[in-house]
Amino acid sequence: MTxxxxxxxxxxAHPVRVQSMTKQYPNGKxxxxxxxxxxxxxxxxxxxxxxxxxxxxxxxxxxxxERLSGGRIEIGGRAxxxxxxxxxxxxxxxxxxxxxxxxxxxxxxxxxxxxxLKRRGVHREEARRRAEILLGRLGIGALCxxxxxxLSGGEQQxxxxxxxxxxxxxxxLCDEPLSNLDAALREQMRVEISSLVREAGTTxxxxxxxxxxxxxxxxxxxxxEHGRLVQxxxxxxxxxxxxxxxxxxxxxxxxxxxxRIAGRAPTGEVEIHLDAGTNPVRLxxxxxxxxDRHTGAGLLLVRPAAVSLAEPGGTGxxxxxxxxxxxxxxxxxxxAVVLVDGTPLSGxxxxxxxxxxDNVGVxxxxxxxxxxxxxxxxxxxxxxx
Ligand code: ADP
Numbered sequence: 470m471t472x473x474x475x476x477x478x479x480x481x482a483h484p485v486r487v488q489s490m491t492k493q494y495p496n497g498k499x500x501x502x503x504x505x506x507x508x509x510x511x512x513x514x515x516x517x518x519x520x521x522x523x524x525x526x527x528x529x530x531x532x533x534x535e536r537l538s539g540g541r542i543e544i545g546g547r548a549x550x551x552x553x554x555x556x557x558x559x560x561x562x563x564x565x566x567x568x569x570x571x572x573x574x575x576x577x578x579x580x581x582x583x584x585x586l587k588r589r590g591v592h593r594e595e596a597r598r599r600a601e602i603l604l605g606r607l608g609i610g611a612l613c614x615x616x617x618x619x620l621s622g623g624e625q626q627x628x629x630x631x632x633x634x635x636x637x638x639x640x641x642l643c644d645e646p647l648s649n650l651d652a653a654l655r656e657q658m659r660v661e662i663s664s665l666v667r668e669a670g671t672t673x674x675x676x677x678x679x680x681x682x683x684x685x686x687x688x689x690x691x692x693x694e695h696g697r698l699v700q701x702x703x704x705x706x707x708x709x710x711x712x713x714x715x716x717x718x719x720x721x722x723x724x725x726x727x728x729r730i731a732g733r734a735p736t737g738e739v740e741i742h743l744d745a746g747t748n749p750v751r752l753x754x755x756x757x758x759x760x761d762r763h764t765g766a767g768l769l770l771v772r773p774a775a776v777s778l779a780e781p782g783g784t785g786x787x788x789x790x791x792x793x794x795x796x797x798x799x800x801x802x803x804x805a806v807v808l809v810d811g812t813p814l815s816g817x818x819x820x821x822x823x824x825x826x827d828n829v830g831v832x833x834x835x836x837x838x839x840x841x842x843x844x845x846x847x848x849x850x851x852x853x854x
Contacts, residue, residue: 482510482672483545483562483639485531491539492526500526501696504540508672508689510639513663516676517683518693519719524676527693528642531674532565533558545639563640564633568648570625572617572632578604578624579613582631589636603631607661623654630662634669641666643675647682659685680720684708692716712758714770714841723773724814728752730760730767730840739840741769745788745810752787754838759845766843773816775837778804778823779830786830790814792823806831 490504501523508514516524529535531542533549533556542550544563549556564585572581582600587593604610607627609620617625626646633641646662647655663686666673677683683690684704692700692707692715700712711717731740731751738753739760754769779786793813794805802822805815806829814831823829 481639482670484508484510484543485514485640485672485674486543487531487540488542489540490527490530490537490542492523492530492535493538499696501530501693504698506691506698506701508674510672511670513666513673513675513686513688515683515687515690516674516693517678517680517690517719519678522693523696524678524693525644526696528644528674528676531640532563532642533561561640562638563642564636564638566626566629566633566641566643566646568645570617570622570629570649572625572628574617577614577616578609578620578628581617581628582635585632585636599635600631603635604628607631607665622650623658626650626658627661630658630665634665634671637669637671639672641671641673643673645677646675648677648679655682662686684720692719694719708772709755709836710758711770711839714757714768714845717757717770717772717839721773721816723771723776723816724812726769726771726812727843728767728769728840730764730842732764733762738835739767741767741838741840743769745808750787752833752838753835754833754840755835757839757841757845760840760842763842768841768843768845770839770841771814771833772837772839773818775834776814776817777832777834778806778817778819778821779832781828781830783830785832787833788831790829790831792825792827792829795822795825797822804829 485508487504487506490501492501493499516527518524530537536555537550541548544561548554549561579597579600583596586596586599601613604613609624609627612624647658650658675686687704690704690707691698694715700707700716707720726743728741728743731742734740734753739756741752741754743750781789788808790806790808792804793807796803801818801820804817804819804823806817807813
């Protein structure tokens with residue numbers, strides 16, 4: 470933690486290696502399949518996917534709560550799960566932060582945290598002293614003596630986080646720890662988790678279905694779809710070069726346009742033609758993964774950052790539409806627009822407020838407009854990207 474509170478770590482941050490991890494439940498459901506990834510020590514890895522994509526199953530397999538059906542997991546260079554190996558959670562040198570806090574109801578905040586150290590052989594008084602320091606660091610030092618039932622959700626989650634971090638275990642697993650908190654507290658806790666975990670240097674695997682949380686926290690993001698890892702990359706790459714339309718949709722689009730792909734421009738961008746309802750429009754876009762030399766029917770996926778409002782008929786105006794919604798966002802306004810051909814676009818940011826019903830121009834930038842061939846499979850085997 471901070472220099473003045475520093476304790477010699479009991480364990481250094483662990484590397485993690487997962488090979489062909491597969492889990493089939495007894496009812497036959499193949500929840501995760503052939504998952505492969507490697508994390509260097511200290512990486513903050515976020516597993517992102519919709520409900521039912523296999524995030525919890527993966528985390529439970531890593532923790533040792535579930536047995537693998539196939540594959541291998543190494544934590545800190547040691548096999549903890551393999552065809553003939555299954556170490557229980559307490560032998561894996563990891564700590565967990567849970568969605569529902571999972572504190573001992575009969576222990577006060579300090580003893581909930583100290584318990585994790587006492588289990589590792591640290592003397593009771595020393596464990597309590599260190600627990601108090603860490604709870605103070607998390608802003609709830611004054612609440613040390615309170616029981617979980619006397620703490621708010623955010624305070625309980627801070628206790629949960631302190632309990633997971635105090636032992637300096639080499640791997641931290643986080644099961645949607647912010648999902649039960651309200652929006653303002655979620656943002657505050659996100660910042661606290663990010664800074665505490667990075668200060669501690671722990672390798673972290675964090676699951677969420679919230680792309681904004683994933684982008685804000687992660688060094689690396691793994692996107693899960695139907696139990697398969699469809700892309701593994703840093704947040705910037707996932708945003709700029711999603712491996713599939715599914716990844717693009719799940720990580721935030723303003724909208725989708727049916728287009729014709731005419732060919733490559735000399736700059737490497739893709740030349741797009743679309744019938745915008747009034748007159749044909751030509752645009753440049755970024756080639757999506759696997760587009761190669763495809764021409765013909767295409768799909769243009771538009772990131773919110775690639776679209777802006779323009780004066781109808783003015784320079785930069787490529788498409789025409791009508792404003793259907795305006796939301797004030799503090800630093801400016803987010804608009805929803807329906808184009809004259811009926812295509813909806815949303816999340817269009819402007820510092821200027823347009824009114825509902827206004828006719829507006831829409832400008833698209835090539836960077837953030839991603840062209841895929843029409844009918845591109847939503848799945849991919851782009852593991853390891
Ligand atoms: P997520 O955490 O992304 O919502 P889960 O890992 O909970 O996904 O679930 C992945 C799939 O496995 C889902 O289809 C879910 O219904 C199924 N599943 C989860 N737990 C079990 C179980 N114990 N037995 C059978 N199927 C399960």
